[in-house]
Amino acid sequence: MPTAKFGIWNLPIDLILEIFFILSTKDLFCCMSVCKSWYNLITNPNFTANYTRNLPFPTVLLACGFSSRKFFLVEIHPSGEFTQKPIKPKIPDHSETESFLSVIGFLDGLLFLLLSKRHDLHNMREQVYFCNPLFGGCFKLGDYKIVDKGNRFTQYVLGLVPSTSQFKLLRIVFEKDRRLQEAHVFTVGEDDEWRILEEPLSPLARFDTGTSFNGVYYCFDENGDCMHTFDFGTEKGGQIPGPPSSLPNRLVWKRLSVMGNSLCVIETPKNLDRIIILILGEYRGSWSWSKKILLQNCFPGELNMGGLIPVEVLQNGDILFTHFWKNSLVFFNRETKRCTEIKVCDSYRQSYATVYAPRFYSIQRDVARGRYGTLEMYG
Known part of the structure; x- marks a missing residue:
């Protein structure tokens, strides 16, 4: 014994x-x-x-819907089996009428959220929070910002400066006709209010076709011809060549994403007959596009391929997708060349999914060390 x-x-x-x-x-x-x-x-x-x-093995954090936010952790085992677990992170109350909670992004084990509340007929009050989904703790950044929603549209982008480990938020304000009006930046732990960017970011597209990768935000312009960038470290914009397309821009949907440890472009022809994934790499100091992945005739007939976004490439080469408009994951088996849809939630609302890298200690520990400056804890 x-x-x-x-x-x-x-x-x-x-x-x-x-x-x-x-x-x-x-x-x-x-x-x-x-x-x-x-x-x-x-x-x-x-x-x-x-x-x-x-x-x-990969674990995916999936947030379902806007007004009735639900969160799930989905684990993908080496055998290809999925297990899912609902979680209840401590998040701001959004039960009021005309109150909406949306996900800005997930970074370094922390979930960043945007709470929008109707202030009057034409204005919304927007507040940014961040929390540890599993270990508790929820803090808000600064005071409420009142945004004129009658003629403007706001977009929030989250980034990490690798050299300093600072979190930064980019806030872009567009006119109703898609023209960029202004852009602000907020450094978590240093700033008490949003700072106006010194350089304009007018080439950035209005809609969410971009993504952050290695401290840089990448986004197509309105025509999809080239990619514009915003470096969170230098707080300056730039541009790099877009990938060579097999079809004219008017015939294809393009979306940027991060798959594994690489930036990629997903191209879906508007006739939805295939998906092409191009990987961006650096070769001898210059950017190049390579490793085309073609998925064709492998999706269930009821699945709209236009909403698929790659999340991760598994060790055996299988690919995990999320569906932008449905609360489901799609698993591509490299050997069988077939896809399986895994429904996580019954509701059919816009969802957010990311590979989940847990943080096993509380935010309060970093707050006590002064990493995030003076913050107000929620709840």
Whole structure:
């Protein structure tokens, strides 16, 4: 009969950590409740950093709908099986009439949210929050901003400056006719209010076709001919050549996304007969597009391919998609060349999905160290 002398808790710390690194997020939260020493190991920020660099298998955070926000964690096992778990992060109350909660983005284990409330007939009050979806803690950034929604449209973009680990938010205000009116930036932990950008960003497109990658926001212009950029570190804009298209821009939908550790462009012809994925890489100091992935005749007939966005390439080459207009995931099997739709939620509203890299310690720890400056905690 085993005794305490030979229990698992007597294993070397390095070996225990190696075991923890191959467990799922759900299993690790169970381990945290076993004993104080395991809790201290897992809640150490160094453990989170090492775990996210060596995720055993992808976990997707899926947010469903706007007015009735629901969150799910979906784990994709090496066998191809999916398990899903509803989660209830501490988020701002959005039960009021004409109050909407939307996801700005997910970064470094934190979920950034936008709460919009009707102020009067033509204006909305917008407030940015961020929280740890699993470990609690929710903070708001600055005061409410009143936005004239009668003639304007606002878009929020989240980015991380790799050299300083600073979070920054880009807020772009468009006129009703899609002309850019102004742009602001907010550095979390440093700024108390939004700063007006010194350089205009007029080439940026109004609609959400862009994405942030390695500290830079990439977005097509209105015509889809070239890609404009915003560097969160220098707070300056630029542009790079767009990918060579197999069809004229008027015949294809284009969307930017991050797949694995690369920036990619998804092209879907408007007749919805195939999906082409182009990967952006740097070769000898210049940008180039390569590795075309063609998916054709592999989707269920009832699935609208125009809303598919790649989320991750699995280790065996299978590809995981989310559907922009449906609360579902789509799994592409490289061997069978077929796709399977995994419905997560019954509602059919615009959803947000991202590969989930957990943070096993609370935001309050970083706040206490002064990383985020002076913040007001929600709730």
